[in-house]
Amino acid sequence: MDKKLKIRSKNLNFYYSQFKALHDISLDFYENQATALIGPSGCGKSTFLRCLNRMNDLITGIRVEGSILIDGKNIYDPSIDVVSLRGRVGMVFQKPNPFPKTIFENVAYGLKIKGIKDKNLIAEYVEKSLRAGALWDEVKDRLNNTALGLSGGQQQRLCIARALAVNPDVLLMDEPCSALDPIATQKIEELIHDLKKSYTIIIVTHNMQQAARTSDITAFFYMGKLIEAGKTDTIFTNPALKTTEDYITGRFG
């Protein structure tokens, strides 16, 4: 593997109170690659994704064992600043969740949070991010309209643009297309293809074809365990384990 290591999960165990949701997950992610996390509902793939930007911290009664290293630093180290971590690890959610503000304000939000005050600079970044999110041409004439007037697919691309605006290294996507129609899905998939040139992308998906189309590496989760991970081509054509094959060919899950 000539790619640079970005994230390393080492023996990660995760508990919701008494329930152990993740068992001993060790998995590496490389720069400028898209990794797909697949598996049946409740297998822990979303939980794992939310460990990577410590979004699970919001839930009471959780416990984490093991470590996740991003650029060599354990993000569960007590000295880590969670706020700046989340600035570096962006996230796109399952359901499009634009703020009830204007399109412009949605993208500018993260910039303002970062303390950028120069109006011209903000406008410049907003345009850049909306272009990166493949939304600029559709919204450039109505930046001051409410984001809630956009279609679902547009809203999701706005959320991607919003996440890109704060200039993260890593982009986590939690089933980003599950609420979208096929055309909007295709647009997002094309976008992922472009984005991985500059970002490390990790995408949770229920859609096998989507995983095959968008990712370089695929990791298969089942019952809170990482069953198998490897090159997407290999996983889909010649998986090492029977469970993986059964899931991919649709025999369960």
Add this chain to the structure above:
Amino acid sequence: MWFTQKKKEKFMHFAFFLVAAASVAALFMITLFLFLEGIPIFEKVGFTEFLFGNYWYPTSEPADFGIFPLIIGSLAITIISALISIPLGVMSAIYLAEIASARLREIVKPIIELMASLPSVVIGFFGMVVVAPILQDTFDIATGLNIFNASLMLAFMSVPTICSLSEDAVYNVPVNLKEASLALGATQLETIFKVTLPASISGISTAVILGMSRAIGETMVVLMVAGGAAMVPESIFDPARPLPACIAAEMGEAPYHGDHYYALFAIGIVLFVFTFIFNFVADYISHKYKQTGDATL
């Protein structure tokens, strides 16, 4: 069958219409009555003289019917109590909904809601026998029954309503909006002030309206602790005679269909217009900031 489904349906429509019409009609009659009984005073005293006259001596010979001191008293008490109760209520709501642990929230919220059910006469009594002497001693003033005391007691009455309803509004902001903000690297405080509060501003303004409308028309508390002096106050430690307290105190002794009687009804009209404007503005604000789509509350 004689009594067909369709006829039954029609009958039910009519029955509901009658019930609804009865309540609207009752309200309409009360308003009409208020205006009919109040307007005759304006034949005696000019409209501006009534509103802006500085002297309220309804029983002197000749009588003076100027309610300006009463209006100022009412406004002063309402505004000061709002200045106390809105920040207190909204901030405790934010604390309970966003910062406090789930357990603390479950204990504290019902207690605050219980406070809303305190009868106003009890609050007035408390203001009279507990707060008034303290104010008198602390600030070395002639009487503890004054604008500040009344404002404090009214704030005490409206905080539970404001807090409880605002808490609902803040708590009901969809969690995915908060997550979006946090995932962008915002701190919890930034998220509260830039996402959660703007998304719940419609609910919070409704809470403020309801809390304030309890205060603006409140009679018993102001009757007991505002001091009752019909003069334009010069400081917050001066006594005042708010509009509702004036009506309550004097209606019993005003001769039927006398000038005093008409004047008290005219005060009722003024009070009615005040609350009407207040509700109208508040309604406008709450609609203006109402958000549609995902964040609708």
